[in-house]
Amino acid sequence: MKYLVVGLTAALAALSSSAALAEGESIAVFTKNLTNPYFQAVRVGTETAAKKLGVNVIQYVPTKPDSIPEQLSQVEDVIVKKPNAIVFIPVDYKALVPAVEKINAAKIPVTNITDRSAAGDFVAFVGADDYSIGLAVGKRLLDAMGGKGNVIILEGVKGSLTSTNRVRGFNDALKEYPNVKLLASQPGNFQRLNALQVVENLMQSFPQIDGVLAANDPMAVGAIEALEAANRKALVVGINGSKEAVDLIKSGKLLASGDFNGFIQGCIGTEIAVRNLRKQSTPKEVMLKPIVVDKTNYAPYEVPVEQRTCPTLEQVLAN
Protein backbone atom coordinates (compact mmCIF):
# COMPACT_ATOMS: atom_id res chain seq x y z
CA MET A 1 0.00 0.00 0.00
CA LYS A 2 2.68 2.43 1.04
CA TYR A 3 4.58 1.76 -2.18
CA LEU A 4 1.42 2.27 -4.17
CA VAL A 5 0.86 5.71 -2.62
CA VAL A 6 4.46 6.69 -3.18
CA GLY A 7 4.26 5.41 -6.72
CA LEU A 8 1.06 7.28 -7.44
CA THR A 9 2.42 10.46 -5.93
CA ALA A 10 5.58 10.15 -7.95
CA ALA A 11 3.59 9.55 -11.12
CA LEU A 12 1.36 12.54 -10.41
CA ALA A 13 4.35 14.68 -9.59
CA ALA A 14 6.03 13.57 -12.80
CA LEU A 15 2.88 14.41 -14.78
CA SER A 16 2.25 17.76 -13.17
CA SER A 17 5.76 19.08 -13.09
CA SER A 18 7.54 17.18 -15.82
CA ALA A 19 8.34 20.43 -17.59
CA ALA A 20 9.66 22.01 -14.41
CA LEU A 21 11.77 18.98 -13.57
CA ALA A 22 13.31 19.01 -17.01
CA GLU A 23 14.42 22.58 -16.46
CA GLY A 24 15.51 22.19 -12.85
CA GLU A 25 14.03 22.83 -9.42
CA SER A 26 11.39 25.53 -8.91
CA ILE A 27 11.83 28.25 -6.31
CA ALA A 28 9.09 30.62 -5.18
CA VAL A 29 10.35 34.10 -4.28
CA PHE A 30 8.37 36.45 -2.03
CA THR A 31 9.03 40.21 -2.00
CA LYS A 32 7.09 43.09 -0.47
CA ASN A 33 6.00 45.33 -3.35
CA LEU A 34 6.39 46.31 -6.98
CA THR A 35 7.22 49.96 -6.34
CA ASN A 36 10.43 50.07 -4.35
CA PRO A 37 13.50 49.63 -6.59
CA TYR A 38 15.14 47.71 -3.74
CA PHE A 39 12.79 44.74 -4.19
CA GLN A 40 13.16 44.97 -7.95
CA ALA A 41 16.93 44.49 -7.36
CA VAL A 42 16.18 41.50 -5.11
CA ARG A 43 14.02 39.91 -7.82
CA VAL A 44 16.65 40.47 -10.50
CA GLY A 45 19.23 38.95 -8.11
CA THR A 46 17.17 35.80 -7.65
CA GLU A 47 16.65 35.49 -11.41
CA THR A 48 20.32 36.03 -12.20
CA ALA A 49 21.32 33.36 -9.67
CA ALA A 50 18.61 31.02 -10.97
CA LYS A 51 19.94 31.26 -14.51
CA LYS A 52 23.46 30.50 -13.27
CA LEU A 53 22.30 27.53 -11.19
CA GLY A 54 19.79 26.15 -13.70
CA VAL A 55 16.62 26.54 -11.61
CA ASN A 56 13.28 28.30 -12.18
CA VAL A 57 12.09 31.16 -9.99
CA ILE A 58 8.48 32.30 -9.72
CA GLN A 59 7.90 35.75 -8.21
CA TYR A 60 5.12 36.46 -5.72
CA VAL A 61 4.48 40.13 -4.95
CA PRO A 62 1.40 41.65 -3.25
CA THR A 63 -0.44 43.96 -5.68
CA LYS A 64 -1.14 46.31 -2.81
CA PRO A 65 2.31 47.24 -1.51
CA ASP A 66 3.27 45.51 1.74
CA SER A 67 -0.18 43.94 2.18
CA ILE A 68 -0.16 41.38 4.98
CA PRO A 69 -3.39 39.54 4.01
CA GLU A 70 -2.33 39.36 0.38
CA GLN A 71 1.05 37.82 1.18
CA LEU A 72 -0.64 35.39 3.58
CA SER A 73 -2.95 34.13 0.84
CA GLN A 74 -0.09 34.01 -1.67
CA VAL A 75 1.80 31.75 0.74
CA GLU A 76 -1.26 29.48 0.99
CA ASP A 77 -1.48 29.27 -2.81
CA VAL A 78 2.21 28.45 -3.08
CA ILE A 79 1.97 25.69 -0.48
CA VAL A 80 -0.66 24.04 -2.70
CA LYS A 81 1.63 24.31 -5.71
CA LYS A 82 4.54 22.90 -3.69
CA PRO A 83 7.68 24.41 -5.18
CA ASN A 84 10.99 22.77 -4.27
CA ALA A 85 12.05 25.72 -2.14
CA ILE A 86 11.02 29.21 -1.07
CA VAL A 87 13.02 32.44 -0.70
CA PHE A 88 11.04 34.64 1.63
CA ILE A 89 10.87 38.32 2.59
CA PRO A 90 7.96 38.76 5.03
CA VAL A 91 6.04 42.02 4.49
CA ASP A 92 5.88 42.12 8.28
CA TYR A 93 8.33 40.22 10.44
CA LYS A 94 5.72 39.29 13.06
CA ALA A 95 2.44 39.08 11.17
CA LEU A 96 3.75 36.52 8.67
CA VAL A 97 4.94 34.02 11.31
CA PRO A 98 1.77 31.88 10.88
CA ALA A 99 2.51 31.72 7.14
CA VAL A 100 6.07 30.58 7.84
CA GLU A 101 4.71 27.90 10.18
CA LYS A 102 2.45 26.63 7.39
CA ILE A 103 5.44 26.47 5.02
CA ASN A 104 7.37 24.55 7.70
CA ALA A 105 4.43 22.18 8.19
CA ALA A 106 4.35 21.55 4.42
CA LYS A 107 8.07 20.68 4.66
CA ILE A 108 9.11 23.14 1.94
CA PRO A 109 12.62 24.42 2.76
CA VAL A 110 12.52 28.21 3.15
CA THR A 111 15.36 30.74 3.16
CA ASN A 112 14.65 34.08 4.84
CA ILE A 113 16.20 37.24 3.38
CA THR A 114 16.21 41.00 4.09
CA ASP A 115 13.79 41.16 7.06
CA ARG A 116 14.32 38.56 9.74
CA SER A 117 11.13 36.70 10.62
CA ALA A 118 10.32 36.67 14.34
CA ALA A 119 9.95 32.87 14.36
CA GLY A 120 9.96 29.77 12.16
CA ASP A 121 12.50 27.26 10.82
CA PHE A 122 14.71 28.59 8.08
CA VAL A 123 17.52 27.10 6.04
CA ALA A 124 19.34 30.37 6.56
CA PHE A 125 18.96 34.11 6.98
CA VAL A 126 20.62 36.48 4.51
CA GLY A 127 20.47 40.17 5.26
CA ALA A 128 22.14 43.41 5.98
CA ASP A 129 21.24 45.15 9.12
CA ASP A 130 19.44 48.47 8.98
CA TYR A 131 21.02 49.67 12.19
CA SER A 132 24.62 49.18 10.97
CA ILE A 133 23.81 50.87 7.66
CA GLY A 134 22.19 53.82 9.44
CA LEU A 135 25.22 54.08 11.70
CA ALA A 136 27.74 53.86 8.83
CA VAL A 137 26.02 56.32 6.51
CA GLY A 138 25.36 58.65 9.46
CA LYS A 139 29.06 58.70 10.38
CA ARG A 140 29.95 59.36 6.74
CA LEU A 141 27.78 62.52 6.79
CA LEU A 142 28.98 63.75 10.17
CA ASP A 143 32.62 63.23 9.10
CA ALA A 144 32.02 65.22 5.92
CA MET A 145 30.56 68.02 8.06
CA GLY A 146 33.82 68.13 10.01
CA GLY A 147 32.08 66.89 13.14
CA LYS A 148 30.12 70.13 13.68
CA GLY A 149 26.92 71.83 12.54
CA ASN A 150 23.17 71.23 12.52
CA VAL A 151 21.36 68.19 11.13
CA ILE A 152 17.80 66.95 10.65
CA ILE A 153 16.57 63.35 10.40
CA LEU A 154 13.84 62.27 7.97
CA GLU A 155 12.20 59.16 9.40
CA GLY A 156 10.34 56.54 7.36
CA VAL A 157 6.94 55.09 8.19
CA LYS A 158 6.59 55.36 11.94
CA GLY A 159 6.54 51.96 13.59
CA SER A 160 8.18 50.09 10.70
CA LEU A 161 11.19 48.05 11.72
CA THR A 162 13.22 49.41 8.83
CA SER A 163 12.71 53.02 9.82
CA THR A 164 13.13 52.39 13.54
CA ASN A 165 16.49 50.64 13.10
CA ARG A 166 17.89 53.05 10.54
CA VAL A 167 16.95 56.04 12.70
CA ARG A 168 18.47 54.33 15.75
CA GLY A 169 21.68 53.99 13.71
CA PHE A 170 21.56 57.71 12.82
CA ASN A 171 21.06 58.66 16.46
CA ASP A 172 23.93 56.47 17.64
CA ALA A 173 26.18 58.04 15.01
CA LEU A 174 25.18 61.46 16.38
CA LYS A 175 26.21 60.40 19.89
CA GLU A 176 29.79 60.05 18.65
CA TYR A 177 29.82 63.65 17.40
CA PRO A 178 28.88 65.84 20.37
CA ASN A 179 29.40 69.07 18.41
CA VAL A 180 26.67 68.22 15.92
CA LYS A 181 23.22 69.39 16.93
CA LEU A 182 20.10 67.40 15.98
CA LEU A 183 17.53 70.08 15.16
CA ALA A 184 14.55 67.84 14.41
CA SER A 185 13.58 64.25 13.63
CA GLN A 186 10.35 64.22 11.59
CA PRO A 187 8.46 61.60 9.53
CA GLY A 188 8.60 61.63 5.71
CA ASN A 189 6.94 58.19 5.39
CA PHE A 190 9.63 57.01 2.91
CA GLN A 191 7.91 59.24 0.29
CA ARG A 192 9.61 61.99 -1.69
CA LEU A 193 6.72 64.49 -1.64
CA ASN A 194 6.23 64.12 2.12
CA ALA A 195 9.96 64.56 2.71
CA LEU A 196 10.07 67.60 0.43
CA GLN A 197 7.28 69.32 2.37
CA VAL A 198 8.74 68.41 5.76
CA VAL A 199 12.09 69.95 4.76
CA GLU A 200 10.30 73.04 3.41
CA ASN A 201 8.62 73.43 6.78
CA LEU A 202 11.77 72.77 8.82
CA MET A 203 13.72 75.33 6.78
CA GLN A 204 11.29 77.94 8.14
CA SER A 205 12.30 77.15 11.71
CA PHE A 206 16.00 76.65 11.11
CA PRO A 207 18.03 79.22 9.20
CA GLN A 208 21.04 76.91 9.18
CA ILE A 209 20.74 73.22 8.30
CA ASP A 210 24.09 71.64 7.41
CA GLY A 211 23.15 68.01 7.01
CA VAL A 212 20.14 65.79 6.26
CA LEU A 213 19.95 62.13 7.31
CA ALA A 214 17.21 60.49 5.24
CA ALA A 215 16.09 56.93 6.02
CA ASN A 216 15.80 56.10 2.29
CA ASP A 217 16.86 57.50 -1.10
CA PRO A 218 13.48 58.87 -2.27
CA MET A 219 13.30 61.04 0.88
CA ALA A 220 16.89 62.20 0.29
CA VAL A 221 15.81 63.27 -3.21
CA GLY A 222 12.86 65.17 -1.73
CA ALA A 223 15.22 66.94 0.68
CA ILE A 224 17.63 67.88 -2.12
CA GLU A 225 14.81 69.38 -4.20
CA ALA A 226 13.49 71.38 -1.23
CA LEU A 227 16.96 72.75 -0.42
CA GLU A 228 17.67 73.64 -4.06
CA ALA A 229 14.34 75.41 -4.51
CA ALA A 230 15.17 77.56 -1.47
CA ASN A 231 18.76 78.18 -2.65
CA ARG A 232 20.13 76.51 0.44
CA LYS A 233 23.02 74.11 0.71
CA ALA A 234 23.34 71.09 2.97
CA LEU A 235 24.98 67.70 2.73
CA VAL A 236 22.40 64.94 2.24
CA VAL A 237 22.65 61.18 2.71
CA GLY A 238 20.10 58.45 1.97
CA ILE A 239 19.86 54.67 2.11
CA ASN A 240 19.29 52.09 -0.70
CA GLY A 241 22.15 52.65 -3.16
CA SER A 242 19.53 53.07 -5.91
CA LYS A 243 20.29 54.05 -9.51
CA GLU A 244 18.82 57.49 -8.90
CA ALA A 245 21.02 57.96 -5.83
CA VAL A 246 24.12 57.00 -7.82
CA ASP A 247 23.25 59.60 -10.48
CA LEU A 248 22.92 62.23 -7.75
CA ILE A 249 26.19 61.17 -6.12
CA LYS A 250 27.90 61.56 -9.50
CA SER A 251 26.53 65.05 -9.96
CA GLY A 252 27.58 65.98 -6.41
CA LYS A 253 24.06 66.62 -5.08
CA LEU A 254 23.97 63.60 -2.78
CA LEU A 255 26.91 62.91 -0.48
CA ALA A 256 26.34 59.19 0.01
CA SER A 257 23.81 56.37 0.14
CA GLY A 258 23.96 53.29 2.35
CA ASP A 259 23.77 50.17 0.21
CA PHE A 260 21.29 47.59 1.33
CA ASN A 261 22.41 45.30 -1.47
CA GLY A 262 19.11 43.87 -2.65
CA PHE A 263 20.73 42.30 -5.70
CA ILE A 264 23.30 40.34 -3.68
CA GLN A 265 20.68 39.32 -1.11
CA GLY A 266 18.58 37.91 -3.97
CA CYS A 267 21.63 36.09 -5.41
CA ILE A 268 22.82 34.59 -2.14
CA GLY A 269 19.33 33.72 -0.88
CA THR A 270 18.70 31.75 -4.06
CA GLU A 271 22.12 30.11 -4.02
CA ILE A 272 21.65 28.93 -0.43
CA ALA A 273 18.17 27.60 -1.26
CA VAL A 274 19.58 25.62 -4.21
CA ARG A 275 22.61 24.33 -2.29
CA ASN A 276 20.31 23.10 0.43
CA LEU A 277 18.17 21.27 -2.15
CA ARG A 278 21.30 19.67 -3.60
CA LYS A 279 22.45 18.60 -0.15
CA GLN A 280 25.49 20.90 -0.16
CA SER A 281 26.59 22.68 3.02
CA THR A 282 25.06 26.07 3.75
CA PRO A 283 25.77 28.71 6.40
CA LYS A 284 22.96 29.43 8.87
CA GLU A 285 23.38 33.18 8.54
CA VAL A 286 24.98 35.61 6.08
CA MET A 287 25.15 39.26 7.14
CA LEU A 288 26.35 41.56 4.37
CA LYS A 289 28.75 44.30 5.45
CA PRO A 290 27.27 47.81 5.33
CA ILE A 291 28.65 49.63 2.29
CA VAL A 292 28.46 53.39 1.95
CA VAL A 293 28.29 54.39 -1.71
CA ASP A 294 29.88 57.77 -2.40
CA LYS A 295 32.03 59.61 -4.96
CA THR A 296 34.93 57.20 -4.43
CA ASN A 297 33.18 53.90 -5.11
CA TYR A 298 30.00 54.44 -7.15
CA ALA A 299 31.30 52.97 -10.43
CA PRO A 300 30.08 49.35 -9.95
CA TYR A 301 26.63 50.70 -9.04
CA GLU A 302 26.27 52.37 -12.41
CA VAL A 303 25.88 48.97 -14.04
CA PRO A 304 22.12 48.28 -14.21
CA VAL A 305 21.17 45.37 -11.95
CA GLU A 306 20.03 43.35 -14.98
CA GLN A 307 23.63 43.30 -16.25
CA ARG A 308 25.36 42.48 -12.96
CA THR A 309 26.72 39.06 -12.12
CA CYS A 310 26.07 37.29 -8.86
CA PRO A 311 29.01 36.88 -6.51
CA THR A 312 29.39 33.33 -5.19
CA LEU A 313 28.61 32.49 -1.60
CA GLU A 314 32.34 31.96 -0.95
CA GLN A 315 33.18 35.43 -2.24
CA VAL A 316 30.55 37.02 0.00
CA LEU A 317 31.60 35.03 3.06
CA ALA A 318 35.27 35.97 2.47
CA ASN A 319 34.39 39.69 2.68
Added chain:
Amino acid sequence: MSILTSETLSSRFTLSGNVMQTLYRVLAVALLCVALTALSDVFLTANNILNVLRQTALLFLMASGLTLVILTAGLDLSIGANVALSGCLAASVIKITGSPLLGIATGVGCGFIIGLANGVLVTALRIPSFIATYGMMWVLTGITYYYMAGETIHGFPPGFRQLGSGHLFGIPVPVYFMVLFLMIGVLFAQRTTWGQQIYAIGANPIAARLSGVPVERRLVLVYAVSGAMAGLASLIILARINSAQGDIGEELTLPAIAAVLVGGTSLFGGSGTVAGTLIGALLLTLVLNGMNLLQINSSWQPLATGIIILLAVWIDIRTRRIGE
Protein backbone atom coordinates in the same frame (compact mmCIF):
# COMPACT_ATOMS: atom_id res chain seq x y z
CA MET B 1 -44.30 67.53 -8.42
CA SER B 2 -43.31 71.04 -9.41
CA ILE B 3 -40.95 71.56 -12.28
CA LEU B 4 -37.65 73.12 -11.17
CA THR B 5 -36.24 75.60 -13.64
CA SER B 6 -32.66 76.75 -13.47
CA GLU B 7 -33.87 80.01 -11.85
CA THR B 8 -35.56 78.28 -8.97
CA LEU B 9 -32.55 76.00 -8.62
CA SER B 10 -30.13 78.86 -8.27
CA SER B 11 -32.28 80.58 -5.68
CA ARG B 12 -32.29 77.37 -3.64
CA PHE B 13 -28.58 76.74 -3.78
CA THR B 14 -26.91 80.14 -3.53
CA LEU B 15 -23.71 81.04 -1.77
CA SER B 16 -25.60 82.74 1.06
CA GLY B 17 -26.80 79.40 2.44
CA ASN B 18 -23.20 78.40 2.91
CA VAL B 19 -21.84 81.72 4.13
CA MET B 20 -22.18 80.89 7.82
CA GLN B 21 -20.50 77.52 7.30
CA THR B 22 -17.61 79.19 5.50
CA LEU B 23 -17.28 81.81 8.22
CA TYR B 24 -16.96 79.16 10.92
CA ARG B 25 -14.14 77.59 8.96
CA VAL B 26 -12.32 80.86 8.43
CA LEU B 27 -12.62 81.36 12.18
CA ALA B 28 -11.12 77.91 12.84
CA VAL B 29 -8.19 78.64 10.52
CA ALA B 30 -7.71 82.04 12.19
CA LEU B 31 -7.69 80.45 15.66
CA LEU B 32 -5.15 77.86 14.56
CA CYS B 33 -2.98 80.62 13.09
CA VAL B 34 -3.15 82.63 16.32
CA ALA B 35 -2.15 79.56 18.32
CA LEU B 36 0.74 78.74 15.98
CA THR B 37 1.92 82.35 16.00
CA ALA B 38 2.02 82.25 19.80
CA LEU B 39 3.91 78.95 19.85
CA SER B 40 6.39 79.51 17.02
CA ASP B 41 8.19 82.74 16.21
CA VAL B 42 8.68 81.75 12.57
CA PHE B 43 5.11 80.75 11.79
CA LEU B 44 3.88 84.21 10.87
CA THR B 45 6.66 85.12 8.45
CA ALA B 46 6.16 85.90 4.77
CA ASN B 47 8.33 82.92 3.85
CA ASN B 48 6.34 80.44 5.87
CA ILE B 49 2.98 81.79 4.68
CA LEU B 50 4.10 81.34 1.06
CA ASN B 51 5.41 77.90 1.97
CA VAL B 52 2.06 76.88 3.47
CA LEU B 53 0.16 78.26 0.46
CA ARG B 54 2.37 76.33 -1.96
CA GLN B 55 1.70 73.09 -0.07
CA THR B 56 -2.02 73.90 0.18
CA ALA B 57 -2.17 74.48 -3.59
CA LEU B 58 -1.32 70.89 -4.41
CA LEU B 59 -3.88 69.45 -2.01
CA PHE B 60 -6.50 71.96 -3.19
CA LEU B 61 -6.04 71.15 -6.89
CA MET B 62 -6.80 67.48 -6.24
CA ALA B 63 -9.61 68.27 -3.81
CA SER B 64 -11.33 70.91 -5.99
CA GLY B 65 -12.32 68.49 -8.74
CA LEU B 66 -13.24 65.94 -6.11
CA THR B 67 -15.56 68.52 -4.50
CA LEU B 68 -17.77 68.52 -7.61
CA VAL B 69 -17.97 64.72 -7.49
CA ILE B 70 -18.91 64.73 -3.80
CA LEU B 71 -21.49 67.47 -4.44
CA THR B 72 -23.32 64.94 -6.65
CA ALA B 73 -23.25 62.47 -3.73
CA GLY B 74 -20.50 60.49 -5.50
CA LEU B 75 -16.90 59.72 -4.56
CA ASP B 76 -13.67 59.42 -6.56
CA LEU B 77 -11.25 57.03 -4.86
CA SER B 78 -9.06 56.78 -7.95
CA ILE B 79 -7.44 60.24 -7.82
CA GLY B 80 -4.24 59.09 -6.09
CA ALA B 81 -3.76 56.24 -8.56
CA ASN B 82 -4.68 58.66 -11.35
CA VAL B 83 -1.90 61.01 -10.18
CA ALA B 84 0.57 58.12 -10.26
CA LEU B 85 -0.28 56.92 -13.79
CA SER B 86 -0.74 60.39 -15.31
CA GLY B 87 2.47 61.55 -13.64
CA CYS B 88 4.54 58.55 -14.74
CA LEU B 89 3.28 58.75 -18.34
CA ALA B 90 3.90 62.51 -18.45
CA ALA B 91 7.38 61.96 -17.01
CA SER B 92 8.23 59.40 -19.74
CA VAL B 93 6.92 61.68 -22.47
CA ILE B 94 9.04 64.57 -21.18
CA LYS B 95 12.08 62.30 -20.94
CA ILE B 96 11.61 60.82 -24.42
CA THR B 97 10.55 63.91 -26.38
CA GLY B 98 12.24 66.59 -24.26
CA SER B 99 9.06 68.63 -24.63
CA PRO B 100 7.40 69.85 -21.42
CA LEU B 101 4.31 70.89 -23.41
CA LEU B 102 3.73 67.36 -24.68
CA GLY B 103 4.27 66.13 -21.13
CA ILE B 104 1.69 68.54 -19.76
CA ALA B 105 -0.80 67.50 -22.46
CA THR B 106 -0.14 63.84 -21.61
CA GLY B 107 -0.61 64.35 -17.87
CA VAL B 108 -3.84 66.33 -18.08
CA GLY B 109 -5.12 64.24 -21.01
CA CYS B 110 -4.49 60.95 -19.23
CA GLY B 111 -6.17 62.24 -16.08
CA PHE B 112 -9.15 63.45 -18.12
CA ILE B 113 -9.58 60.12 -19.94
CA ILE B 114 -9.44 58.21 -16.65
CA GLY B 115 -12.12 60.57 -15.30
CA LEU B 116 -14.27 59.99 -18.39
CA ALA B 117 -13.93 56.24 -17.87
CA ASN B 118 -15.08 56.65 -14.26
CA GLY B 119 -18.04 58.69 -15.50
CA VAL B 120 -19.02 55.98 -17.96
CA LEU B 121 -18.74 53.28 -15.27
CA VAL B 122 -20.99 55.29 -12.96
CA THR B 123 -23.61 56.32 -15.54
CA ALA B 124 -23.78 53.83 -18.42
CA LEU B 125 -22.91 50.76 -16.35
CA ARG B 126 -24.65 52.09 -13.22
CA ILE B 127 -21.87 50.96 -10.90
CA PRO B 128 -21.95 52.89 -7.59
CA SER B 129 -19.18 55.50 -7.68
CA PHE B 130 -17.47 54.13 -4.56
CA ILE B 131 -17.02 50.73 -6.23
CA ALA B 132 -16.38 52.04 -9.74
CA THR B 133 -13.56 54.36 -8.69
CA TYR B 134 -12.21 51.82 -6.18
CA GLY B 135 -11.95 49.29 -9.01
CA MET B 136 -10.42 51.96 -11.23
CA MET B 137 -7.83 52.65 -8.52
CA TRP B 138 -6.61 49.04 -8.74
CA VAL B 139 -6.65 49.01 -12.53
CA LEU B 140 -4.56 52.19 -12.67
CA THR B 141 -2.19 51.00 -9.95
CA GLY B 142 -1.63 47.76 -11.84
CA ILE B 143 -0.90 49.55 -15.11
CA THR B 144 1.45 51.98 -13.36
CA TYR B 145 3.42 49.25 -11.58
CA TYR B 146 3.69 47.22 -14.76
CA TYR B 147 4.79 50.26 -16.74
CA MET B 148 7.35 51.49 -14.21
CA ALA B 149 8.67 48.04 -13.15
CA GLY B 150 10.09 49.46 -9.93
CA GLU B 151 12.13 52.08 -11.77
CA THR B 152 12.36 55.82 -11.15
CA ILE B 153 12.32 58.57 -13.79
CA HIS B 154 14.51 61.43 -12.64
CA GLY B 155 15.50 64.91 -13.83
CA PHE B 156 13.22 67.23 -15.83
CA PRO B 157 14.03 70.42 -17.83
CA PRO B 158 14.25 73.61 -15.74
CA GLY B 159 11.39 75.19 -17.72
CA PHE B 160 9.01 72.42 -16.68
CA ARG B 161 10.18 72.56 -13.08
CA GLN B 162 8.94 76.17 -12.86
CA LEU B 163 5.41 74.71 -12.64
CA GLY B 164 6.15 73.36 -9.20
CA SER B 165 9.13 75.19 -7.75
CA GLY B 166 9.14 78.47 -9.69
CA HIS B 167 8.11 81.93 -8.45
CA LEU B 168 6.32 84.79 -10.17
CA PHE B 169 6.56 88.21 -8.44
CA GLY B 170 7.80 86.40 -5.35
CA ILE B 171 4.80 84.07 -5.14
CA PRO B 172 5.15 80.31 -5.84
CA VAL B 173 3.67 79.27 -9.21
CA PRO B 174 1.35 76.56 -7.75
CA VAL B 175 -0.38 79.31 -5.73
CA TYR B 176 -1.47 80.99 -9.01
CA PHE B 177 -2.98 77.69 -10.12
CA MET B 178 -4.80 77.48 -6.81
CA VAL B 179 -6.26 80.99 -7.15
CA LEU B 180 -7.18 80.41 -10.80
CA PHE B 181 -9.00 77.15 -10.14
CA LEU B 182 -10.63 78.55 -7.00
CA MET B 183 -12.16 81.33 -9.10
CA ILE B 184 -13.16 78.97 -11.91
CA GLY B 185 -14.60 76.50 -9.39
CA VAL B 186 -16.61 79.07 -7.46
CA LEU B 187 -17.94 80.77 -10.62
CA PHE B 188 -18.79 77.44 -12.22
CA ALA B 189 -20.54 76.00 -9.18
CA GLN B 190 -22.43 79.12 -8.09
CA ARG B 191 -23.00 81.12 -11.23
CA THR B 192 -23.62 78.70 -14.08
CA THR B 193 -26.65 76.56 -14.84
CA TRP B 194 -24.43 73.50 -15.11
CA GLY B 195 -23.00 74.19 -11.67
CA GLN B 196 -26.47 74.56 -10.17
CA GLN B 197 -27.54 71.36 -11.86
CA ILE B 198 -24.69 69.55 -10.08
CA TYR B 199 -26.03 70.73 -6.72
CA ALA B 200 -29.52 69.64 -7.79
CA ILE B 201 -28.31 66.15 -8.74
CA GLY B 202 -26.65 65.77 -5.33
CA ALA B 203 -29.69 67.05 -3.44
CA ASN B 204 -32.22 64.90 -5.27
CA PRO B 205 -31.31 63.09 -8.49
CA ILE B 206 -34.90 62.09 -9.27
CA ALA B 207 -36.21 65.64 -8.92
CA ALA B 208 -33.27 66.87 -10.98
CA ARG B 209 -34.04 64.41 -13.75
CA LEU B 210 -37.73 65.31 -13.73
CA SER B 211 -36.88 68.98 -13.98
CA GLY B 212 -34.92 68.32 -17.14
CA VAL B 213 -31.34 68.12 -15.87
CA PRO B 214 -29.28 65.80 -18.12
CA VAL B 215 -28.08 63.83 -15.09
CA GLU B 216 -25.82 61.34 -16.92
CA ARG B 217 -23.98 63.98 -18.91
CA ARG B 218 -23.39 66.16 -15.85
CA LEU B 219 -22.11 63.16 -13.89
CA VAL B 220 -19.65 62.23 -16.63
CA LEU B 221 -18.53 65.87 -16.60
CA VAL B 222 -17.76 65.95 -12.86
CA TYR B 223 -15.74 62.72 -12.97
CA ALA B 224 -13.85 63.97 -16.02
CA VAL B 225 -13.08 67.25 -14.25
CA SER B 226 -11.93 65.38 -11.14
CA GLY B 227 -9.67 63.20 -13.33
CA ALA B 228 -8.23 66.15 -15.23
CA MET B 229 -7.47 67.97 -11.96
CA ALA B 230 -5.63 64.88 -10.70
CA GLY B 231 -3.66 64.90 -13.96
CA LEU B 232 -2.79 68.57 -13.45
CA ALA B 233 -1.78 67.93 -9.83
CA SER B 234 0.51 65.11 -10.98
CA LEU B 235 2.41 67.59 -13.16
CA ILE B 236 2.97 69.94 -10.25
CA ILE B 237 4.17 67.02 -8.14
CA LEU B 238 6.62 65.97 -10.87
CA ALA B 239 7.89 69.52 -11.18
CA ARG B 240 8.30 69.78 -7.43
CA ILE B 241 10.06 66.48 -6.71
CA ASN B 242 11.88 66.30 -10.07
CA SER B 243 11.15 62.58 -10.35
CA ALA B 244 8.42 60.01 -10.82
CA GLN B 245 7.99 56.63 -9.17
CA GLY B 246 5.07 54.19 -9.29
CA ASP B 247 3.95 55.02 -5.76
CA ILE B 248 3.81 58.85 -5.94
CA GLY B 249 0.01 58.87 -5.62
CA GLU B 250 -0.14 56.45 -2.73
CA GLU B 251 -0.78 58.88 0.12
CA LEU B 252 -2.79 61.53 -1.71
CA THR B 253 -6.36 60.25 -1.99
CA LEU B 254 -7.40 60.28 1.66
CA PRO B 255 -5.99 63.76 2.44
CA ALA B 256 -7.89 65.12 -0.61
CA ILE B 257 -11.14 63.54 0.60
CA ALA B 258 -10.42 64.90 4.08
CA ALA B 259 -9.90 68.41 2.67
CA VAL B 260 -13.31 68.29 0.96
CA LEU B 261 -15.09 67.01 4.09
CA VAL B 262 -13.28 69.32 6.52
CA GLY B 263 -14.21 72.06 4.04
CA GLY B 264 -17.87 71.39 4.76
CA THR B 265 -19.03 69.49 1.68
CA SER B 266 -21.47 66.78 2.68
CA LEU B 267 -20.79 63.20 1.60
CA PHE B 268 -24.54 62.95 0.95
CA GLY B 269 -24.29 65.53 -1.81
CA GLY B 270 -26.03 68.79 -2.62
CA SER B 271 -24.27 70.93 -0.05
CA GLY B 272 -20.82 72.48 0.14
CA THR B 273 -18.56 74.85 -1.77
CA VAL B 274 -15.24 74.86 -3.59
CA ALA B 275 -14.18 77.79 -1.38
CA GLY B 276 -14.86 75.59 1.65
CA THR B 277 -12.54 72.96 0.20
CA LEU B 278 -9.77 75.55 -0.04
CA ILE B 279 -10.20 76.26 3.67
CA GLY B 280 -10.21 72.52 4.40
CA ALA B 281 -6.97 72.07 2.46
CA LEU B 282 -5.47 75.06 4.24
CA LEU B 283 -6.45 73.72 7.66
CA LEU B 284 -4.91 70.29 7.03
CA THR B 285 -1.72 71.82 5.63
CA LEU B 286 -1.43 74.22 8.57
CA VAL B 287 -1.68 71.33 11.03
CA LEU B 288 1.24 69.50 9.41
CA ASN B 289 3.25 72.71 9.03
CA GLY B 290 2.65 73.55 12.68
CA MET B 291 3.70 70.10 13.85
CA ASN B 292 6.93 70.32 11.83
CA LEU B 293 7.69 73.82 13.11
CA LEU B 294 7.09 72.75 16.70
CA GLN B 295 8.93 69.43 16.14
CA ILE B 296 6.07 67.40 17.57
CA ASN B 297 7.17 63.79 18.02
CA SER B 298 6.38 61.85 14.87
CA SER B 299 4.24 59.30 16.75
CA TRP B 300 1.70 61.99 17.63
CA GLN B 301 1.27 63.45 14.16
CA PRO B 302 -1.34 61.04 12.73
CA LEU B 303 -3.27 61.30 15.99
CA ALA B 304 -3.37 65.10 15.79
CA THR B 305 -4.46 65.04 12.14
CA GLY B 306 -7.23 62.56 12.96
CA ILE B 307 -8.54 64.65 15.85
CA ILE B 308 -8.60 67.81 13.70
CA ILE B 309 -10.64 66.04 11.00
CA LEU B 310 -13.13 64.61 13.50
CA LEU B 311 -13.42 67.95 15.30
CA ALA B 312 -13.99 69.91 12.09
CA VAL B 313 -16.71 67.57 10.84
CA TRP B 314 -18.35 67.40 14.27
CA ILE B 315 -18.48 71.21 14.59
CA ASP B 316 -19.93 71.25 11.08
CA ILE B 317 -22.74 68.87 12.01
CA ARG B 318 -23.47 70.85 15.19
CA THR B 319 -23.67 74.19 13.42
CA ARG B 320 -25.85 72.73 10.67
CA ARG B 321 -28.34 71.52 13.30
CA ILE B 322 -28.40 74.92 14.96
CA GLY B 323 -28.94 76.46 11.52
CA GLU B 324 -31.95 74.23 10.97
